[in-house]
Amino acid sequence: MANMNKRFHILFFRNAQMYLLATDIICLITFLLIPFSYGQSRLISTFHSKTPISNVEIANNTIYIGAENFLYSLNAENLTLIQSVTTGPVLDSHLCNSELSSCIGSRARLSIVETNNYNKILHRLPGSLLTCGSVRQGVCELRSLDNISRVIKNSTVAVAANSQNASTISLIDNKNEKLYVAATYSYDSPYREGFPAITTRLLYNFLPINAGSLDGEAAVHIRAEYRSRFRVNYIHAFRDEHYVYWATVQNKYVVSTAYSKKVTKLIRVCQDDDK
Numbered sequence: 224m225a226n227m228n229k230r231f232h233i234l235f236f237r238n239a240q241m242y243l244l245a246t247d248i249i250c251l252i253t254f255l256l257i258p259f260s261y262g263q264s265r266l267i268s269t270f271h272s273k274t275p276i277s278n279v280e281i282a283n284n285t286i287y288i289g290a291e292n293f294l295y296s297l298n299a300e301n302l303t304l305i306q307s308v309t310t311g312p313v314l315d316s317h318l319c320n321s322e323l324s325s326c327i328g329s330r331a332r333l334s335i336v337e338t339n340n341y342n343k344i345l346h347r348l349p350g351s352l353l354t355c356g357s358v359r360q361g362v363c364e365l366r367s368l369d370n371i372s373r374v375i376k377n378s379t380v381a382v383a384a385n386s387q388n389a390s391t392i393s394l395i396d397n398k399n400e401k402l403y404v405a406a407t408y409s410y411d412s413p414y415r416e417g418f419p420a421i422t423t424r425l426l427y428n429f430l431p432i433n434a435g436s437l438d439g440e441a442a443v444h445i446r447a448e449y450r451s452r453f454r455v456n457y458i459h460a461f462r463d464e465h466y467v468y469w470a471t472v473q474n475k476y477v478v479s480t481a482y483s484k485k486v487t488k489l490i491r492v493c494q495d496d497d498k
């Protein structure tokens with residue numbers, strides 16, 4: 224469901240199935256009823272987000288929405304707003320660590336400015352809501368399902384892309400407590416040293432599996448000299464058998480400019496890979 228900088232219509236039909244249609248027109252969640260006879264649809268209920276929506280989760284009769292600077296929870300039956308939580312703009316700089324307690328270079332503190340927070344990851348876990356935004360190096364929080372403004376746990380581990388236009392596409396495996404994340408390379412920062420393109424993370428500490436191990440961790444990196452030019456845009460992720468796949472659009476050649484020819488590829492990792 225995740226899609227960078229796309230706005231969504233969410234359409235509810237009688238059979239209660241949810242369809243997401245990415246459009247660039249409006250941020251609108253609509254509730255439609257399709258009568259039996261004619262092909263006409265009747266609008267029952269709508270929800271307007273003030274800012275572009277990036278992720279949607281539906282669970283236990285609640286819709287959770289991650290948007291630019293906002294998180295929302297809605298009643299899934301009638302789209303009534305339950306809660307709206309502001310997540311940005313916040314003071315931030317990609318030259319500083321997630322807590323802003325240390326910055327690289329003597330003048331880096333001047334780069335701390337009010338920054339929009341784009342929701343990059345949103346998943347419903349068994350007892351909490353996982354949210355990761357583009358600010359503070361893409362760190363994540365676990366929030367209470369009943370009160371999404373209540374942060375149960377925070378972290379200093381960089382997980383999501385740290386800029387507006389860098390994609391982040393993730394899947395969770397609640398049973399094995401894993402989080403599969405692919406993130407487009409964005410700002411270089413000493414606080415994202417070794418940030419992987421694709422990684423399998425442990426759900427509750429957010430670190431790549433076997434992080435720091437000499438035998439290798441469950442992560443794929445793009446070599447430093449290519450990272451800024453070899454842009455991989457992650458579009459969607461899915462599972463099949465024991466694999467996790469990401470559909471991507473990327474430069475055809477590793478050595479190429481940002482505007483050179485693009486190709487579509489599927490990237491596949493084993494769900495159980497730990498190196």
Ligand SMILES: *[C@@H]1O[C@H](CO)[C@@H](O)[C@H](O)[C@H]1NC(C)=O
Pocket residue numbers: 283369
């Ligand atoms: C679903 O929501 C209801 C009402 O908020 C709550 O009482 C119940 O515990 C929730 N169930 C799960 C499985 O989270």
Ligand SMILES: *[C@@H]1O[C@H](CO)[C@@H](O)[C@H](O)[C@H]1NC(C)=O
Pocket residue numbers: 298300301303
């Ligand atoms: C929406 O549905 C919930 C429970 O299903 C109900 O409590 C609430 O009053 C409804 N709101 C409106 C505006 O219909």
Ligand SMILES: *[C@@H]1O[C@H](CO)[C@@H](O)[C@H](O)[C@H]1NC(C)=O
Pocket residue numbers: 321322359362377378379
């Ligand atoms: C994490 O939570 C603690 C305690 O609530 C707070 O002091 C700290 O600033 C938070 N850290 C981040 C990175 O949000």
Ligand SMILES: *[C@@H]1O[C@H](CO)[C@@H](O)[C@H](O)[C@H]1NC(C)=O
Pocket residue numbers: 370372373374
């Ligand atoms: C939700 O959590 C926030 C932050 O912890 C708190 O200030 C607020 O009172 C809570 N709201 C409800 C309805 O419990």
Ligand SMILES: *[C@@H]1O[C@H](CO)[C@@H](O)[C@H](O)[C@H]1NC(C)=O
Pocket residue numbers: 228387388
């Ligand atoms: C990101 O995308 C938005 C909307 O497409 C565009 O206006 C903006 O200039 C882009 N920013 C960067 C840094 O590329």
